[in-house]
Amino acid sequence: MKPTPVPAATVASTGPRRRRRTAAPLAAAAALVGLLLAGCGGQNAAQSPAPAGQAVPGGAPAATGAAPTGKAPAAGKSGPPAEGRAAPALARSEPQKISIPSLNLSSSLETLKQNTDGTMQTPKDPALAGWYEPGPTPGSQGPAVIAGHVTWNGAAAVFEKLKTMKGGDTIKVTRRDGKTVTFTVDRVAEYPKAEFPTLEVYKNLDHAGLRLVTCGGSFDSAKHYYDSNVVVFARMTGAA
Template identity: 35%
Template sequence: MPADLQPSGGGRARRAATTVALFALLTACGPALPPRGEVTTAESAPSAASAQPDVQAAAPVRLRIPDIGVDAPVAPLDVGEDNVLPAPDTNEGTGWWRGGPEPGERGPAVIAGHVDSYQGPAVFFRIAELEPGQRIHVDRSDGTTAVFVTTRLERHAKDAFPTEVVYGDTPGAELRLITCGGEFDTADRRYLDNIIVYAMLER
């Protein structure tokens, strides 16, 4: 991975989001990150709870969403030599984009997961059921837990993915959960949309 993808602290999101050109590959669920040199900003202002100075948080190790029955490991995802972010290696686990901030640091932490497979439902199968105000718990390697509150859920066609809003810098700590959704193209064996959950840090 290029060195400019690995700054620490809240500045990681700003530098990574404005200097990286890559695509995520998530069983064809891949949103593009901003092109090199593009300056991005978030669409929404943070709540008082999420507004905070830069902090260094530990890496995420587990994702828990009680309202939809998610209790899954989180593994780091790194960009490969082909500038592609691979999918999580299991349908039951999730993947955190290590080039962005850790959950709880300022900026948008991104966690992706599969919605299903030929074997049946996957970790984010029920993600579309999430509603504003429900909580997402991210356990970290130092034993702490970052708790986020969902603010909204969106579905976008893959050719209209809201890259700036998802990956753009934010004044506070936020979280994005991303998976596939919408209609399934049986010819290409891929979903046509992405589902995105937005959440802000509560504590």
């Protein structure tokens, strides 16, 4: 199923100056719904074709009702908000590597683009995370997005432990310009896919933010489908 499109009025009625500020994040949100609503566990990916033009490992059916929601995330999935102010944003520079000390995780990054139908590609290698290239780069202003599989054909994948992160944990991203930016986790939340809060995750920011995304919740082995998404919300707190 194709992701929920951005209503034309959302962008067109805002005027030229407003449109430049809002169109990109909203377009990114629309494209990413394809990943967030589909099974991203990578189960039996080789045997299950994705929908036309959509690279969704596992070929799981998309859920319906993908509208932004004000509902609270599932309980027990977030730590206390991290303290400290966000560091000033940097110029755009492509990310090369992500490391998460608390998970003993280090991964080079695939570049994820849009498919012809507007949905986001997903990482081809389950051992690697991927950065969504049409969106902000980690360290530049806005909500940069890095996605990864939680499992693949029944085996643990790169973001298998993502849901265990807590507020205050750090994430480091090495960029092409040689800088390593540090992000501090504000919270970790799990959302039913049909209630994914698109605007909360992809809204404009006045600082450099980062969202790590994978699947979570219960797994339906018949459909190769997870019923939830895990999202880590973080902000840049340093660069070296």
